[in-house]
Amino acid sequence: MNTVKLTPSQTVGPFFSHALTWLDGPDVVAEDAPGAIWLRGRVFDGAGEPVPDALIESWQADPDGRFDHPDDPRGAVPGFRGYGRSATDDDGRWGIRTLLPGRVPGVDGRLQAPHVDLSVFARGLLDRVVTRVYFADQPSNSDDAVLSALPADRRSTLIAPRSADGYTFDIRLQGERETVFFSL
Amino acid sequence: MIIGYQRDPGGTHPPLASPGYGSTVLRAPTQEPVLLPHTLTEVTGPVLGEGRVLPTDHDLTRQHDGEPLGERIIVHGRVLDSDGRAVPDTLVELWQANSAGRYAHVRDQHPAPLDPNFTGVGRCLTDSTGRYRFVTIKPGAYPWRNHENAWRATHLHFSLFGRAFVQRLVTQMYFPGDPLFHQDPIYLAVPEAARSRMISSFDLSETVPEWALAFRFDIFLRGREQTPMEHQ
Numbered sequence: 001m002n003t004v005k006l007t008p009s010q011t012v013g014p015f016f017s018h019a020l021t022w023l024d025g026p027d028v029v030a031e032d033a034p035g036a037i038w039l040r041g042r043v044f045d046g047a048g049e050p051v052p053d054a055l056i057e058s059w060q061a062d063p064d065g066r067f068d069h070p071d072d073p074r075g076a077v078p079g080f081r082g083y084g085r086s087a088t089d090d091d092g093r094w095g096i097r098t099l100l101p102g103r104v105p106g107v108d109g110r111l112q113a114p115h116v117d118l119s120v121f122a123r124g125l126l127d128r129v130v131t132r133v134y135f136a137d138q139p140s141n142s143d144d145a146v147l148s149a150l151p152a153d154r155r156s157t158l159i160a161p162r163s164a165d166g167y168t169f170d171i172r173l174q175g176e177r178e179t180v181f182f183s184l
Numbered sequence: 185m186i187i188g189y190q191r192d193p194g195g196t197h198p199p200l201a202s203p204g205y206g207s208t209v210l211r212a213p214t215q216e217p218v219l220l221p222h223t224l225t226e227v228t229g230p231v232l233g234e235g236r237v238l239p240t241d242h243d244l245t246r247q248h249d250g251e252p253l254g255e256r257i258i259v260h261g262r263v264l265d266s267d268g269r270a271v272p273d274t275l276v277e278l279w280q281a282n283s284a285g286r287y288a289h290v291r292d293q294h295p296a297p298l299d300p301n302f303t304g305v306g307r308c309l310t311d312s313t314g315r316y317r318f319v320t321i322k323p324g325a326y327p328w329r330n331h332e333n334a335w336r337a338t339h340l341h342f343s344l345f346g347r348a349f350v351q352r353l354v355t356q357m358y359f360p361g362d363p364l365f366h367q368d369p370i371y372l373a374v375p376e377a378a379r380s381r382m383i384s385s386f387d388l389s390e391t392v393p394e395w396a397l398a399f400r401f402d403i404f405l406r407g408r409e410q411t412p413m414e415h416q
Contacts (some may be wrong), residue, residue, distance in 0.1 A: 005378065005381055005406045006192060006193070006194075006196045006266055006378075006380065006381075006404050006405070006406060007353065007403045008198065008355060008374040008375075008378045008379075008381060008382055009195055009198065009353060009354060009355055009358045010198070010339075010340070010341075010354065010355045010356040010370060010371075010374075010382070011205075011207075011356075011370060012343075012354050013290075013341065014291060014292075015279075015287040015289035015291065015292050016279060016289075017289065017339065018279070018287075018288060018289050018290075018305060019278075019279030019304070019305040019341070019343075020233070020277060020279070020306075020415050021254075031328050033337065038376060041340055045210040045211050046209075046210040046211070047210050049264075049389065051211070052358070055326055057352070059225065059228075059229060059230060059349045060225065061224070061225065065344050067224065067228040067230035068231070069231060069347075070230065070231075070347075071224075071227055071347070071348070072224060072228060073185060073260065077415075081230065082228075082230060083230030083232070084237060084269075085383070104222060104224050104225050105186075105223065106188055106221065106223045106225075106288075106326075107186065107188075107221045107222070107223055109310075112223060112225075113332065116213060117225050117226065117349055119349075119352060121354055122211060123207050123211075123213055124205070124207030124208050124209075124210070124211035124212070125200065125208075126197070126198040126205065126212075126370070126373050127197045127200060128352065128354065129213060129217075130217075131218070132220075133368065138315075145221075146220065146221070149218070150218065151382070154215075155388075165271060173211050173212070173213055174210060174211070174212070174213060174214055177212065178213055178215050179213075179218045180215075180218055181213050181215070181218070182217055182218050182219070182220035183217035183218070183219055184189075184191075184192075184220055184222070184226060184349075184350045184359075
């Protein structure tokens with residue numbers, strides 16, 4: 001039970017990019033980090049138009065499936081930021097440079113497939129929407145508990161295909177192939 | 185052992201589909217969100233701040249050569265979880281329009297003057313008891329095109345990280361007694377009983393004599409579940 005009342009969410013609005021973007025925002029890892037990949041995509045609205053005023057934030061484990069965070073019961077592994085943020089450009093494009101995450105235990109202790117949590121903020125979104133990126137060439141996708149629980153026809157919206165320099169993950173806020181969003 | 189976070193109780197957040205706010209119509213997802221269990225990815229989160237916050241970042245009136253125009257104010261409060269526990273050492277980001285109601289953002293075309301001494305962007309870290317404090321200028325109201333003669337209620341934007349991905353929150357702080365509330369669909373999208381939680385209170389005790397009024401805004405993020413979930 002909540003003993004106090006939570007603060008409600010409000011939209012990030014259209015005029016945030018001068019405040020919430022950082023020069024190194026997209027750099028979860030440095031350019032010369034061994035194994036660096038680009039996770040890139042576009043954000044589309046229900047009319048199929050690109051969303052030019054969205055903010056994408058990412059959170060993920062390091063390649064060993066560990067977090068630089070005091071609540072990782074296996075002990076924090078310092079050095080991997082794990083977090084990226086990228087505003088979309090006029091064509092709705094975003095991108096972060098990162099490493100492929102390792103496998104992280106799920107609530108039942110079974111390992112999950114490698115994934116990156118994403119938050120999407122935008123004008124017109126009164127609360128963030130949350131999704132997860134999975135990677136197309138990972139065999140463990142087939143027995144991931146979260147992916148397996150989704151209807152087969154929607155599961156593919158979370159699976160990022162390979163691209164020239166990493167993986168591609170487009171986000172469709174509405175429409176025929178609306179991305180699966182999660183409630184936390 | 186992973187201890188998850190409490191789920192948001194109904195009646196807290198605005199529904200994504202709130203057609204009074206026109207921009208939601210093509211952007212709010214239409215499918216029901218899928219319940220995501222709180223695994224390690226969700227109960228951890230970015231620990232930001234070190235090296236990101238400069239000594240002047242909390243004082244938006246001292247970021248340029250001169251002082252910005254407008255009514256100087258102090259905005260302070262605590263970041264707490266829903267069990268009343270402080271959220272220490274967490275990054276708080278703030279951004280806002282200037283006193284004329286104009287953002288220092290390239291896309292803001294409202295014909296009100298920019299202030300060369302005001303960017304309207306601040307950040308700070310909460311202290312060990314969850315306290316934060318900004319010095320800034322009271323923003324002006326500004327029009328938008330949502331409906332006929334539409335004006336945003338005066339607000340500051342806040343961004344909070346907490347200590348876990350599930351605690352991330354972006355919200356807006358309002359000022360008491362604003363006459364624009366009743367026609368602002370962004371404010372009104374929040375369930376009625378929860379709206380007052382977004383309104384700061386005038387704080388005479390922190391008001392600095394002959395210098396600046398103070399407003400208090402406490403922010404409550406989700407707390408942890410009481411019962412640990414099993415984890416091998």
